[in-house]
Amino acid sequence: MKSVNPLTSIIKRDLVLAYRQKAELLQPLLFFVMVITLFPLGIGPGPETLQKVGPGVIWVAAILSALLGMDKLFRDDFNDGSLEQLQLAHVSLSWAMFAKVFVHWCGSFLPLLLISPLLALFLNLTPAMYWALIQTLALGTPLLSLIGAIAVALTVGLQRGGVLLSLLLIPVFIPLLIFATSAVDSAAMGLNYAPQLAIIGAMLCFAVAITPFAISYAIRVSHH
Amino acid sequence: MFNWLHPYAKTERAYALCNTLLPYFFVTAVVGLLVGFIWGLAFAPTDYQQGDSFRIIYIHVPSAILSMSTYVAMAIAGFVGLVWQWKTAYMSMIAIAPVGAVLTFISLFTGAAWGKPMWGTWWIWDARLTAQLILFFLYLGVMALYGAFSDKTQAGKSAAIMALVGVINIPIIHYSVEWWNTLHQGATITKFGKPSIALSMLWPLLISIVGTVGLIGTLVMMNLKNQILRRELHRPWVIALLQKTEQR
Numbered sequence: 001m002k003s004v005n006p007l008t009s010i011i012k013r014d015l016v017l018a019y020r021q022k023a024e025l026l027q028p029l030l031f032f033v034m035v036i037t038l039f040p041l042g043i044g045p046g047p048e049t050l051q052k053v054g055p056g057v058i059w060v061a062a063i064l065s066a067l068l069g070m071d072k073l074f075r076d077d078f079n080d081g082s083l084e085q086l087q088l089a090h091v092s093l094s095w096a097m098f099a100k101v102f103v104h105w106c107g108s109f110l111p112l113l114l115i116s117p118l119l120a121l122f123l124n125l126t127p128a129m130y131w132a133l134i135q136t137l138a139l140g141t142p143l144l145s146l147i148g149a150i151a152v153a154l155t156v157g158l159q160r161g162g163v164l165l166s167l168l169l170i171p172v173f174i175p176l177l178i179f180a181t182s183a184v185d186s187a188a189m190g191l192n193y194a195p196q197l198a199i200i201g202a203m204l205c206f207a208v209a210i211t212p213f214a215i216s217y218a219i220r221v222s223h224h
Numbered sequence: 225m226f227n228w229l230h231p232y233a234k235t236e237r238a239y240a241l242c243n244t245l246l247p248y249f250f251v252t253a254v255v256g257l258l259v260g261f262i263w264g265l266a267f268a269p270t271d272y273q274q275g276d277s278f279r280i281i282y283i284h285v286p287s288a289i290l291s292m293s294t295y296v297a298m299a300i301a302g303f304v305g306l307v308w309q310w311k312t313a314y315m316s317m318i319a320i321a322p323v324g325a326v327l328t329f330i331s332l333f334t335g336a337a338w339g340k341p342m343w344g345t346w347w348i349w350d351a352r353l354t355a356q357l358i359l360f361f362l363y364l365g366v367m368a369l370y371g372a373f374s375d376k377t378q379a380g381k382s383a384a385i386m387a388l389v390g391v392i393n394i395p396i397i398h399y400s401v402e403w404w405n406t407l408h409q410g411a412t413i414t415k416f417g418k419p420s421i422a423l424s425m426l427w428p429l430l431i432s433i434v435g436t437v438g439l440i441g442t443l444v445m446m447n448l449k450n451q452i453l454r455r456e457l458h459r460p461w462v463i464a465l466l467q468k469t470e471q472r
Contacts, residue, residue, distance in 0.1 A: 150389060154382045158372050167368055168386055171361040172393050175400040182404065203396070210392075214385060217306075221381040 006091040007099050014103035017076075028069035029111050035061040036119050047124040054123035055133055055184035059177050062112060062137065063144065067166045069108045070148045073100070074156045074219070084223060093216035098208075101149045101215070109141040125184075132187030136180035139200045146204075146211040147172055153218035176200065233310040235452045236461050242445045242452075249441030256435020264428035280338045282429060286436035288331035288352075291359060292394065294324035294440060298366070299391035302384030314380025315455065317387065318370050319447035323440055325363035332356055351401040358397050362390040376455060 018025060039057045040050055077083045077100075086096050116137060120130040151168045158164065183196035232238045264282035298320040305313030335353060336346045347353070366383050373379035456462045 147389070150385065154369065154385060155372070157378075164368055164372055167361075168365045171358045171365060171397075172389060174358055175393065175396045178400045178404050214389070218382070218385055221378060221385070224375065224378045224381070 006089055007095055010086075010091075010096055010099045011103055014100055015106070018103065018107040024069075024072060025107050025111065028065040028108060029115065031068055032061050032065040032112060033115065033119070035064060036122060040122070050122075050124045051126070051129075051188070054120075054125050055129065055188075056177075056181045057123060058116070058119055058133060059136075059140075059180050062109075062141065063170070063173050063177065065112070066108065066141070066144045066148060067169060070104075070145075070152050070169075071162050071165060073104050073149060073152045078156045078222070083219060087220065087223070093219065094212035097149065097153075097215040097219065098212040101145050101212075104149075105142055105145040109137075109145065112141070113137055126188065128187045128190065129184050132184045132193055135197055136183050136200060139197060139204055140176050140180050143176055143200070143204045143207050144173065146207040146215075150211060150214045150218055153215050153222060156219075157222040176203065233308065233312055235312055235315075235456050235459070238312040238315075239449060239452050242449045246442065246445045246449075249438050249445060252438030253435055253442050254438075256431055256433075256438050258435075260428050260430075260432025260435050264425075264432060268425050268428050277338065277341045280334050281425075282432045284331060284334040284338060285429060286433040287327045287334065288356065289433065290436055290440060291324060291328040291331055291356070294320060294327060295359060295363065295387075295394065296391060298324060299384075299387040302380075302387040305380055306384050306388075311377060311380065311455070312452070314377070314384060315451040316444070316448050317380065317384060318367075319444050319451050321363055321367045321370070321383075323443045323447065325360060325367065327436075327440065328356060328360040328363060332360065351404060354401045354404075355398050358401075359394070362393075366390065 036057060039053065043049060043053065074083060077086075087093055089096065113134065116134060117130070120133065125133065148165075148169055151165055151172075155165050155168070179196045179199050183193040183200075186193040186196065232241055261282055265279050268279070270276055270278075298317050301313050301317035301320060304310060305317060332353070335356070339348065340346050366387050369386050370379045370383040373382060453462055453465075
């Protein structure tokens with residue numbers, strides 16, 4: 001009998017689950033687009049104003065929709081006991097958590113990256129700004145997923161974890177927001193924005209190295 | 225070190241330690257704050273630029289400096305709890321949190337009150353102010369997470385993880401906002417090099433910092449004692465203690 005790599009089966013299972021619950025994938029995305037639609041209505045449709053606030057608006061909306069969708073990350077698996085089974089499984093829990101977070105990123109942030117050209121049009125971003133924005137999103141959103149997963153794992157056992165999750169995570173996401181928007185601003189002025197990208201990349205590397213352990217520990221605490 | 229610390233994992237020993245340390249902290253607080261504030265507010269020379277309003281420094285700087293160290297202390301307590309599974313460590317972590325949060329709030333409030341006459345505005349999105357505000361949010365997050373669990377061991381572990389995530393983030397937040405925007409004056413006292421403040425103003429400042437440390441210690445010890453008593457309400461030694469106080 002061919003042995004199956006447990007990690008690939010986790011990834012496959014989560015992908016199938018995500019694909020079958022399309023509404024849950026689409027709702028945060030719709031939320032993201034709608035929040036961005038609110039801003040031109042709220043601050044006026046002047047193309048220059050929009051271009052100035054655009055990168056910040058997109059990033060803030062991305063963080064908000066991440067918080068909204070993240071709540072679901074471990075909830076169902078926690079409730080039906082699959083997370084407990086994973087702890088007993090023949091694979092390190094850290095790797096399993098890393099795989100789950102990766103799939104969650106594919107499900108919630110890849111569509112966001114794909115839809116971002118539309119938002120760039122909405123907010124009148126120049127091509128240079130758009131290119132920088134895509135790069136910051138590509139490097140930054142995995143960081144959102146990884147750090148967010150720690151707090152999600154901690155609050156998964158609570159009845160109403162949603163607002164608490166935002167309270168815990170928003171302060172932690174601030175540096176990312178600063179570096180990402182500053183990269184896009186530099187791009188708008190035609191400056192070099194590699195340093196900001198490098199810092200986001202460094203934070204991502206650090207998070208990839210550390211957070212799986214924190215997430216798996218947090219999961220164990222939640223199953224206390 | 226471990227052998228010396230280990231007995232205090234027991235709540236009874238930790239309670240006794242609090243009782244021993246409390247008077248020292250209390251005396252430091254009373255003497256330090258009285259001397260520092262009276263000297264600073266009444267006798268220190270007036271600043272040539274800022275006039276008398278600079279005197280708020282004697283409250284603002286101690287609380288601002290110590291708010292961050294208090295966060296680190298809280299995270300260390302959480303780390304100790306996670307590594308050695310001591311519940312007294314979690315208790316001290318959560319005893320420190322509200323004290324640190326109030327301290328951060330004091331530094332924000334006095335900063336705003338100082339900013340109004342000096343910069344002409346209550347609030348400005350300056351790097352240090354922003355970093356301090358984020359620190360305040362981090363404190364509140366840890367406290368909110370701890371309060372959300374009814375099982376206090378689990379609450380302690382969860383809050384400790386969040387405190388550690390925060391402590392890794394503090395330097396990143398600090399430098400990111402520094403880069404983002406800065407208006408605040410540079411640090412007045414640093415460990416290295418000559419302080420950019422007259423000695424007659426520096427001394428009361430240092431004394432009030434020491435006094436504030438004493439105050440933090442006093443409040444934390446009192447809070448920790450309460451935590452221990454509440455959590456161990458059904459232990460024989462607590463019951464004996466309660467009976468003894470009732471008889472008195």
